[in-house]
Amino acid sequence: MLSESDAALEFIENRPFDEIEVGDFAELVRTLTARDIDAFAVVSGDVNPAHVDTEFAEGDIFHKVIAHGMWGGALISNVLGTQLPGPGTIYLEQSLKFLKPVGIGDTVTVRVTVAEKHVEKKRLTLDCTCTNGNGKPVIAGQAHVIAPDRKIRRPRVTMPDLVLHKHGAVHADLLARAQALEPMPVAIVHPCDKPSLAGAVHAHDLGLLKPLLLGPKDRIEVVAAEHELDISQLTIIDAPHSHASAEMAVSLARDGKAQALMKGALHTDEIMSAVVSKSGGLRTERRMSHVYVMDVPTYPKPLLMTDAAINIAPDLATKADIIQNAIDLALAIGIEAPKVALLSAVETITPRLQSTVDAGALCKMADRGQITGGLLDGPLAFDNAVSMRAVATKNIVSPVAGQADVLVAPDLEAANMIAKQLMYLAGAEAAGIVLGAQVPIILTSRADDDRTRTASAAIAALLSKALRA
Template identity: 60%
Template sequence: MNAPALIENRTFDEIKVGETASLTRTLTPDDIQLFAAVSGDVNPAHLDPAYAETDMFHRVIAHGMWGGGLISAILGTELPGPGAIYLGQSLRFTRPVGLGDTITASVTVIEKRAEHHIVVLDCTCVNQEGETVITGQAEVKAPTEKISRPRVALPEVRIVRHDRFGKLADLAKAGDPLPTAVVHPCSADAIAAAVDAAGAGLIVPILTGPEAKIRSAAVAAEVDISAFRIVDTPHSHAAAAEAVALVRLGEAKLLMKGSLHTDELMAAIVSSANGLRTERRISHAYVVDVPGYPRPLIITDAAINIEPTLEDKADILRNAIDLAHVIGIERPKVAILAAVETVNPKMRTTLEAAALCKMADRGQIEGATIDGPLAFDNAISEAAAKDKGIISPVAGVADILMVPNLEAGNMVAKQLTFLAGADAAGVVLGARVPIVLTSRADSVRTRLASCGVAVLLARAATKAAPGVAQAA
């Protein structure tokens, strides 16, 4: 094992006039985000590149402060180093520092004062073009005792962003809000979700359920529902039936689950007499925004089909592929998950994965590149796939994860949500209209994303997108 690098100071007596030290770093978006997180400075001039381009003064200050931090790092770790006491600094930001600029910060000793062991240093920062971006001076009290110790390893810092959901919501807001039957919104969480989606310009809620309970929930949530239509029903069963009827009459273009159980809502949807079935198997999909994964993930099915057959899985795949197309993935890469990446006659899921791949080869499942069986790690990690020697156009770069059954899908989605900090927007596919499933644990961002995805699907259906929603 290599010995840890040492950090060693320069004492007052060791320091010579003219002595210099430097540090080079490249400014990244993460640097600016971390600066904002530590300082609390969320000025859009610092964080929004488009805004910063129009406000050069603030751009100089914001990014210049990062350059000033480089100077501070040199003084604290190199010259004089550990034991130095920062007394003062004056800096002038002469040019803007842009994202991607490589800055070399340098300090040079110009004066020593024996009394109190004061050292004065010239400070400069120069960009990759040789242009000076910061000038100034720093005054420190230099240490008198030698310090040499292992350099402390910095903790791993991860910037968690959920930009993809914001982009989906923006796409959904581009058109008119859609009339949406909100089924039994009789809890504060459920009614707040509907009001939030309406406020974001995504839906026009039609509240179906016991009117007294709906109004009581609105009071508890402290939201105004005076602008929304209420369809009074005696109980949740009737609310689900009424919401389905609104869709069949063309008055609602979406369904949104409120505070009733999912099974209760789905019973009304799959009713052979008055439901919303199509020729497709109804299935559920999560659109998941996982920090650190470079693309959105679709996980299916995690909520509807408990033990799907091979025929069911073919429809589940078709639904997920259509969803991927709607959110902008032209040819999604589908990984059919199993515990192993080889076909094992004793494991039904691996046999079905191979069969689904052959169905895709024969044109029975279209619009995607499909491979399986693949273990989870091989589906989302190129390094893991390489270690296993797997050669596949899907391995390591999957857009869609097809799980073996509901239990597996539910576990995968919740592990990503609660351990990896992912957001998961849920939607039910294959019915005459998309169905928004929300949970009490969902954040506002996730609820809006679920509505946004459903809105995009509904609009695609009106343009006769194949398989998104077909009339019964």
């Protein structure tokens, strides 16, 4: 049996004209948040810097970000449409005077009071006021409405969740920090199509890279001319074909003349074959692996995903290197004590499920100092790695569960599917690099846009600085 208060929350009910008397009133109390301002700006399109630009607002007349004036007007509409008179009300006219600004954290009380009844047309005049926490009026005005003539009681509609996310915000922060560094020389391997050459030019213009263009000089110049790309400030190192471009890039990196490699218009196998060559490659004692740095709209911080591109079915030793590479990258981009979730289908070690056995062993390796710099836990199912609600439901006690910075999949297939699902179903943006070589390797795809290429270059710059340090 629902209580009276519970029932009121589940239903919305009006007050018809005949039940309303002069002096009747209804109220709503709301505290302004930054989220309210962002949501109103998105819906209205009003991006006046007084409301959405903190730096501008601090130098403006009120010295702080303030609410849109019509945010208060919308709250008045809320009271009229849901309480007094409520459902069935027809808005005719509204006058408003804006008396004081409303800032983030201010609590506003909205009151509408019946001032006049016009019986012949069932119309009402209502005084409308919004006051702040000090009782001072911030908005005042009058509304004229047609009141409903019959009782209406309807189930309260549950509105969809509103997810506010600035696309590229995570990567933009990394870019800003990378731009503060000295531009690093990067070998751009065979940039013989528009995406790869334009990405190099854009990264140069942003002050991220000093691109060294390795490939057939004539072809590079033709691509630049066809797409009006200014490469006059860039160095071109002539190479007859893509294989030669990859070998020359590796040689430059080995000699310290390039601090990173960036893939151009050639197959990944070509560049990686040169990198892993036993005679003259860029191998280290660490196994190479790929890490995505993902900007996921529904997750409150950067999310690293590994390994979705290099190691198909890693064994225990390879997984240890994959984890250490990811931790090193997390530290390089500013994540302190990265929380690493070792993914599987369940949370308990099950001998028939090898990924759970590996997860237990990897956690013990971290306990013994064989993996350093991060907090490891596993096995964890995906939901328990990223959702505190799921963690609470299953009563999991862990410093990692529900708040992971790094997700380590049991194999390439799982990692690739998780990453692609986040991109295509959750709107995530992903930038990634290969670690474990002597220099970072930026493996771009033809499908990557300029923002993704730029973010990958920024990540490589931050990692390169950390490796040199």
